[in-house]
Amino acid sequence: MIVPIKVADNGEHYFEIPDEYLEELGWQVGDSVIWTQNHDKSFSLTKKENES
Numbered sequence: 115m116i117v118p119i120k121v122a123d124n125g126e127h128y129f130e131i132p133d134e135y136l137e138e139l140g141w142q143v144g145d146s147v148i149w150t151q152n153h154d155k156s157f158s159l160t161k162k163e164n165e166s
Contacts, residue, residue: 117129136142139161146162 115131115135117131119127119129121127131139131141141147141161147159148162150158150160152158
């Protein structure tokens, strides 16, 4: 899935993932993600697991 990076009024960058993808991934709003840059300059995201 490709989503655009948006910029909030305060200059912070963010992106939105459609609800159906969040459900499929088992992610929730507010989850932390790890950004990994791929060889083609794109990025892959993985959910950061809670450290308990």
